[in-house]
Amino acid sequence: MAIISSYPTITPTSSDLVLVVDTSEDGNPTKTATIGSVNALATDPGVQVLTKTLTNAEWLALATTSVEIIPAPGAGKSIQVLSAYVKWTYVTAAFFFSQSLNLSNSSTGAGSSGTEQGVLPQAYEDIDSNQTQIFTISGADTSLNQAINFGCPNATTVSGGGSLAITVRYQVI
Numbered sequence: 001m002a003i004i005s006s007y008p009t010i011t012p013t014s015s016d017l018v019l020v021v022d023t024s025e026d027g028n029p030t031k032t033a034t035i036g037s038v039n040a041l042a043t044d045p046g047v048q049v050l051t052k053t054l055t056n057a058e059w060l061a062l063a064t065t066s067v068e069i070i071p072a073p074g075a076g077k078s079i080q081v082l083s084a085y086v087k088w089t090y091v092t093a094a095f096f097f098s099q100s101l102n103l104s105n106s107s108t109g110a111g112s113s114g115t116e117q118g119v120l121p122q123a124y125e126d127i128d129s130n131q132t133q134i135f136t137i138s139g140a141d142t143s144l145n146q147a148i149n150f151g152c153p154n155a156t157t158v159s160g161g162g163s164l165a166i167t168v169r170y171q172v173i
Contacts, residue, residue: 052166081118088164117137
């Protein structure tokens, strides 16, 4: 076998092979496996990531009309939000919101009723550049077959020019 430093360095792909030792087999335990199959063992197959971009019009209507981020998972299932963040893309006027922004299962003004799973505090407002902010994830009761929506309590003032992208890491339970 050659000295390890004599092999060229590459950027592997998921179909490239690695050597593994099958500890459950006697005789010839040396085998190959794809990098993709090794990666599948290291990641939780139940965790999903979804990004939803809101237009400026959706942002300005948020106090009365929440935006669905994750669709309802089906009968007998619930969504658990693991982490979430918003990327603000500033265009003209600073983004402003007079109350907290929420991820919840409420379909109107996502903080007015329903189970709240994440919050962007009102103290984060006055965004006048491209920024990323992380939601505080809440302990919450589960709600069967309910979508996760982004919104705020009714009567919240929202203003600003630009768009925002919300990324949510979640699992269906």
